[in-house]
Amino acid sequence: MVIYKNEKPLKYFKEYETYTVKTCTEEEKNKLLMEASREGVRERAIFYLLFGTGIRLGEAVNLKLKDVKNDRIFVTGKGQKEREIYLPKEVKNAIDDYLIERVPGKTSSDKDYLFTTKIGKKMSYNYFRKICKRVSMNSGVKFHPHMARHTYATELLKKGLSVFYVARLLGHEDLSSTQIYLHASQEDAIYEVSKIKLFENGQKHVDLDGKDRLGFEPK
Structure with a gap:
């Protein structure tokens, strides 16, 4: 690797077996x-x-x-x-x-x-x-x-x-x-989940086992 004057070498770090x-x-x-x-x-x-x-x-x-x-x-x-x-x-x-x-x-x-x-x-x-x-x-x-x-x-x-x-x-x-490019920042994750409607019109989503999607019994 060629290092120019006053330039620090670029390093690639490994974290949890993946490249940053x-x-x-x-x-x-x-x-x-x-x-x-x-x-x-x-x-x-x-x-x-x-x-x-x-x-x-x-x-x-x-x-x-x-x-x-x-x-x-x-x-x-x-x-x-x-x-x-x-x-x-x-x-x-x-x-x-x-x-x-x-x-x-x-x-x-x-x-x-x-x-x-x-x-x-x-x-x-x-x-x-x-x-x-x-x-x-x-x-x-x-x-x-x-x-x-x-x-x-x-x-x-x-x-x-x-x-x-x-x-x-x-x-x-x-x-x-x-x-390695399938990474997401915390901000990306928050933005994406903000677009997802977990509840629609205040209605609970009840599965066949009688529990809603969050695992609670409907009242």
Whole structure:
């Protein structure tokens, strides 16, 4: 892991055999996207891509121009396995805007890659991280690129998408890797239960055994 000056290493902690998942709030996400957009079309495309597809930073680094097709991207993940991911309209627009100003690759080994430096070189993993670090610091949001992946997965699950589909999108072979995103904060739990009607019109719900749903005998 590369540590930049004055940067503390990001640690992933295990608690009760599961990884602690760090996500961005909606406000933090918007701040990061706004700052990335202010810095340039390339930075905007990178952040919209990370938050809009949940791909790993290493996968974004290796994306090629041919991997972006209409509303899909084709990502080569771990084990060189390719997966197809839906490209939201906002992400597609951000990439299209970037492609207009993209610096063409200078060499045969650079020209095919989606993201290039200002001198036409393929962007390295460390270069990507420096961009993410800069946007994070300028936006005032504590951020690591993998948090975008966590946020993407959590948002999909909260919207009701099956954990099986989320696993496919993330490229997880083992479903347990995806289940770490099935977390809920106390505030989330309170909000969700507040929408549930336990009693309707003051009527008690009596089961066949003569007890209501709370286990008490009706009066």
